[in-house]
Amino acid sequence: MTRYVWRWLAVSSIWLMAAASAETRPHYGGVLRVMTHTVLASLDPHDDSGLDSFHQCSVMMLMYDTLVTTDASGRIQPSLASSWQSQNGNRRWQFRLRHGIKFDDDTPLTAEGAAASLRFGNSDWSVSADGDSVVIEVKDGDPELPAELALPRNAIAKRNGDGRPYGTGPFRAMEWNPGKKLTFAANDNYWAGRPFLDGVEIEMGKSFRDQLTALDLGQADLVEIAPEQLHRASLEKHHVVSSRLVELVALLFAREATSVEEKNLRAALSLSIDRGSIRSVLLQGEGQATASILPNWLSGYGFAFPADFDLARARAELEQARSAMHAIPSRTIQYDASDPLARVLAERVTLNAKDAGFSLQPTVSASADLRIVRIPLVSADPWIDLTYTALLMGSPLPRTSGSVEEMYAAEQTLLQTQQLIPLLQLPVSYGSSGNLNGLEIRLDGTVSLASAWLEGRKP
């Protein structure tokens, strides 16, 4: 009897364990419903109108692949290129392509096709095909070229002349209602293996609040969560995943400060902003108040740029500016009307500046003296992010060896122009339903759905 009982218990335990493991094991099927605030303007990876937003990058990485990619540690890993090598002081790079990879239109990926794709978005590179390899030649030695190639904007796309780009990614676009809805289907012949999901439906232009509501109501599986809502989402027991600090929120002046009084004035503005209050109240403690462009985790020297709030110094700087300018004219500060955080930030900066005696006027007009910008740090390579920021400021950085010292000096130079006043560094966060598994946030803040799968949803 006892033996029978024990046998019965053993069989039952095995059966229960098997059942349990079957629930948590990845399986195919299901369509992932995604909502985003960002509105995608184009499916072309080389269309830069999206300003390399995280959402655009995430979508691009569903459709396209890059020659190389970065892993969770920021290291470069093979992707379409199985191996690569540099020559001539990083001036010539050769990437050998994998075999048997096909585009969505069932045409094979060739070195010539990959070269043509890269030439499309990088006019200052010399890109050619050499057998099954793609050869890229740059004027100055560029050790970060693989990291640059890992960016979604350098994804390999094929254009057949019908205006529609084709990719080699895990999903292929099926329905494209610009600005509203985008539907993907799994690429059954994906070279790295078919994704678990049968498809992805993305509804765009949804407010953050509506997204959270849809998540609560089970109408969405994956939504964006604004930094200011992160705390609330956590309190409400949502499944939230966040990246590292990969987004810089800053004040960007239209022009570089050329005069001393203008520099005094901008210094006064920077000192008058109570970043700590903004972080603690507006962002509910999320993100990081900063005075640097690169986050400390990326550069290692972020602490060297203290985000001081010193109203007395601000007034003193402003007084110096006033003594030279006699009267300080009011400035306009522009914010994106569709970004709730930007608006409150603009108003708060205006209030802080007013405390120092400096008049700002928030506006949504494009012709403002300064604006609130969100700069995505889209690469795990700090030099690329710094270069990208410098380009945004209109102050391209000279090519260096890429050492930390040179990078610090370059960032300091950029900040000394006082065209950019860093305010906050933010993570990118996503909320997901409980049945979404395998969701990965890459180091650059983009979402990877290659390994994601839906639990308990019939296809």
Place this chain on the structure above:
Amino acid sequence: MMFRRKLLTVFALTVFVSVAAVAGLVLAVTRPAFESMEDQRTAALVSQFQRAFKEQGAEIARRVENIANSEAAIRMTTALNANPGDTAGYFELAQSFAESHQLDFLEFVNDRGVIISSAQWPAKFGYPDNAFETLSAASGQDAFLKNEDLQDASALGLFAVRAVGIGDHPIYVIGGRRLDKTFLSTPDLPAGMRVLLYQNQAEHFSPELLLDAGAGKTSDSTRPAEKFESLIDAVRQYRQEMAAVVRWSPDQADDEIFHAIPLMGAGKNPALLAILLIGNSRRPYVELKRSIRNSALLVGGAGIVLAILLSSWAAARVTRPVEQLAAAARDVAAGNWNTVVDVPGNDEIAELANSFNRMTTELLTQKERLVQAERVAAWRELARRLAHELKNPLFPLQLTVENLLRARMQSPEQFEEVFRESSRTLLAEISNLKTIIGRFSDFSKMPHPQLQAVEVNEILRGVAQLFQAQFHADGREAITCNLELEENLAPIAADAELLHRAISNLVLNAMDAMPNGGTLTLRSRGHDGKTIMEISDTGSGLTPEECDRIFTPYYTSKQHGTGLGLAIVQSVVSDHGGTINVRSQPGKGTTFIIELRSGREALANSAAMTSENA
């Protein structure tokens, strides 16, 4: 103007004035009534707004109280009592409550006046509320008006304050609703009324600060907001309710009367925050006034037409006897003495008609008597003339016969000679008697003129030619004959022979008047459709008395005249439809003036007269 027209005019004017007086009276009576009604409507709306204000205020106070009593607010107050500086977690609380309680403004403020959370200006967390003293004093009281500072402007709102009184550090909940177009349109406005709100946020009047509850745009080209400036400035100055009529166009129907009500804020020295403008269109009143006026005009017009018709009938009845009298008077004037006016009735007109009839009867009687008397006088004159005329030849006859008899008896031997001489004398006198009788016979048998186209100048020349020899006859002083004839005179309708005879008579008279010679002038001229002939002499002339009687038959100023010459002349001229006048001065001469119709009309008439005579 005819009597009937005068009567008609008087009647019509009487009706018109009566209708106008009635219309004016109606307008005068209705105007105060309508103005009173408009005032009542406005007062009702003002009262309605005040009620709405109170109700909205009570509603806002209720919502703010609900928020203050909510679990979240109590939890927040409790937590902040324990840790006053930890306000970060409540950043969105005000916005959340404002949305759920439909408030435009909501702030949580701690007991030091620092904003914890603000719905209307989220970025203002951590900043002090400048009006905290006033606001905290208003806690628990009714709603009040307040100007709320916003990021880019200020807005007027109806606020209420409630305190979450937990622990030593209460939290104040300050909530309100914006006084905007939605708020203003909350009461259902009667047709023709509208409400505007002027936000007193600038030192001087600004059209941008005027809110119109009913219009998409507060100001347009047809209704510029500047029209309110004087009224608003007056209210701002005196801070009391005022009213004024705003004219939008020359059409009075577009006018609106606006009552401006100052809206004051809270506190010891409340500020003038806004001015409520309640407009009432004057269109109904103006249109009613126009309707009354148009009705009056229509009724008046119809009344005038009716009055004209009725008064025509009445005037005809009244004036017909008068017209009969007038016609009868004209007949009498024309010589119809038998005219009788038949006016029935016993009124004044009938009496006048009877008097007229009596008068004509009397006149006729008198005329007959006069004619009779004149006839007798004429016969007497005729007898006298006949006696005179016949007596002159008879006397020589008598003497001759007596001389014959005497000669037969006394001197038979001379009888033969006397007989021959007496026979000659008798024959001469008998001839003279025949001549006299012939003249009388001629006068009695004056022929009717045979009219035809006659050149006056030809007749005058013919007469002058006829008497030319006599003007220079021996035994008398010469007479100079001048012809002053206007050429190209139109022919006249006349009997040339009779006219020649008449003028010859006048020439003979002139010659008789100039025994010592002189000048005879024959003139012709045309004037006003008439042909005028003048026969002037430079003779002895006539006295005025003689002039008056000179055309009387058998009257003569000459020793041997029959008194028929000028009578014949007048008869001829009269038969030609003309006139003859005399102008004379004693010692200077006499001028006879004959006027005859000339031209086509005279010829046409002559043809008609000729055919009639035929």
